[in-house]
Amino acid sequence: MQDPVTLKKYNITIARLLDVILTMTESQQKIILQQAEDLVKGERRISERKSCDLRVHFATPDRAHRGVIKNVSMTGVFIESQAPVIIGEEVLMAFKVNPNAASAKLRGEIAHATRWGIGVEFTAKGPLFDQQIKNIIRNIN
Incomplete structure (x- = not known):
């Protein structure tokens, strides 16, 4: 069992965290939750993420879905969606970085x-694909 002084310190910290979190939007709360989970389990990503809000149409082998890409990295995207998916499934995504751009597939x-939502790891590899992703990340506002 923890001593009362340590327990009081944790209670104050938790109360302050809760106060801050309750003033945030749901979107901000999700970002904080993801960051906290990453902190606890150790960041495993090998590339930085670029935050965004891009509408995406994506298809798994059995059906089409819609969602919002919340971040992009050189290795994948996070799509905010409640679509029923299976880990390991192939997915095809189509989205526009801006209204005047061609759809990225x-x-x-x-x-x-x-x-x-879902984390998607890109399956394409190579210099041309890397350049395509760099261009997408650069053009996100």
Whole structure:
């Protein structure tokens, strides 16, 4: 059992965290939750993420879905969606970085799924694909 002084310190910290979190929008709360989870389990990503809000149409082998890409990295995207997916499924995504741009069409695999959305790891590799992703990231406002 923890001593009362340590317990009081944790209670004050938790209360302050809760006060801050309750003033945030739901979107901000999701970002904080993701960052907290990454902090606890150790960041595993090998590339930085670029935050965004891009509408995306994506298809798994059995049906089409819609969602919002919340971040993009050189290795994948996180799509906010409650679509029923299976980890390991192939997914084809189509989205526009801006209204005047051509649709980007990317292929990936479901890497993880939560109640907030899905993580997709790109399956294409190579210098041309890397340049395409760099261009997408650069053009996100």
